Amino acid sequence: MKNVEDGEESLRKMIAERKEKLNPEMCSCFIDAFLSRKQNLEESGIKDSFYHDDNLLYSVSNLFGAGTDTMATTIHWSLLLMAKYPHVQDKVQEELSRVIGGRQARGEDRKNLPYTDAVIHEIQRKANILPMALPHKTSRDVTFQGYFIKEGTTVFPLLTSVLNDESEWASPHTFNPSHFLDAEGKFTKRDAFMAFSAGRRMCLGESLARMGLFLIFTSLLQHFRFTPPPGVTEDDLDLMPTVGFTLSPPPHELCAVSRQ
Numbered sequence: 001m002k003n004v005e006d007g008e009e010s011l012r013k014m015i016a017e018r019k020e021k022l023n024p025e026m027c028s029c030f031i032d033a034f035l036s037r038k039q040n041l042e043e044s045g046i047k048d049s050f051y052h053d054d055n056l057l058y059s060v061s062n063l064f065g066a067g068t069d070t071m072a073t074t075i076h077w078s079l080l081l082m083a084k085y086p087h088v089q090d091k092v093q094e095e096l097s098r099v100i101g102g103r104q105a106r107g108e109d110r111k112n113l114p115y116t117d118a119v120i121h122e123i124q125r126k127a128n129i130l131p132m133a134l135p136h137k138t139s140r141d142v143t144f145q146g147y148f149i150k151e152g153t154t155v156f157p158l159l160t161s162v163l164n165d166e167s168e169w170a171s172p173h174t175f176n177p178s179h180f181l182d183a184e185g186k187f188t189k190r191d192a193f194m195a196f197s198a199g200r201r202m203c204l205g206e207s208l209a210r211m212g213l214f215l216i217f218t219s220l221l222q223h224f225r226f227t228p229p230p231g232v233t234e235d236d237l238d239l240m241p242t243v244g245f246t247l248s249p250p251p252h253e254l255c256a257v258s259r260q
């Protein structure tokens with residue numbers, strides 16, 4: 001609880017600083033945009049909108065909460081999987097060197113990096129970091145595929161069942177980037193890729209997360225080769241997740257060897 005309170009306190013400070021410097025003509029972040037809308041509504045005499053201080057604090061706190069652990073855990077998985085499957089890492093590094101060389105990757109490079117794109121998707125499928133997404137409550141009685149669900153029932157979307165569905169994936173329990181490649185090696189989208197869930201309440205940060213994962217993963221693999229530490233083999237690297245709010249890889253030591 002102490003950490004939650006400290007977190008809220010620093011967000012309150014951040015919000016107060018942005019409030020002081022607010023220039024509605026030059027909004028540079030979510031807080032500015034929220035405050036500027038709040039100001040507009042108040043100036044037009046609307047005082048009971050959803051744009052109030054508590055909603056701003058909890059929205060910012062939700063964005064941090066939802067966006068930090070998820071990203072860090074996925075990057076942890078990506079390094080472990082690259083160290084465990086060096087032949088996959090070889091192919092990513094070959095593709096990166098051939099297509100973009102030494103310069104930093106940009107969002108638009110993704111379409112020219114089908115293997116790398118497939119590997120990132122497969123990392124997310126295999127890592128399955130939010131196996132039960134988030135719980136939802138039905139707002140009215142529903143009949144879904146013949147099942148009656150009463151209003152007020154808590155529903156967990158089991159993403160694991162889709163990400164490991166044997167009728168969807170050639171080898172659901174194996175790390176296999178070909179799940180996202182066609183016969184010509186082109187990237188292929190899969191409806192059963194639901195790491196960000198589905199429907200109206202699916203991940204709000206999906207496009208930010210996808211861009212972040214692409215830029216961080218490519219940059220790390222351009223600069224470093226990830227290997228098990230001396231005396232440890234690839235087979236020794238354990239993929240059994242530890243259970244928490246997200247499914248994280250078990251703690252590992254890895255070597256990051258500079259490629260420069």
Ligand code: HEM
Pocket residue numbers: 062063064066067068070071074129130133134135157195196197198200201202203204205206208209
């Ligand atoms: C690898 C990264 C991420 C993964 C795998 C992920 C996955 C998910 C999943 C499975 C949900 C639950 C959807 C549902 O309720 O069915 C969710 C919700 C959410 N995510 Fe993400 N997420 C990631 C990164 C982010 C980032 C970077 C942000 C924003 C900065 C973010 C913001 C949110 C928010 C606000 C919700 C709640 C949406 C709602 O309830 O309407 N996520 N995410």
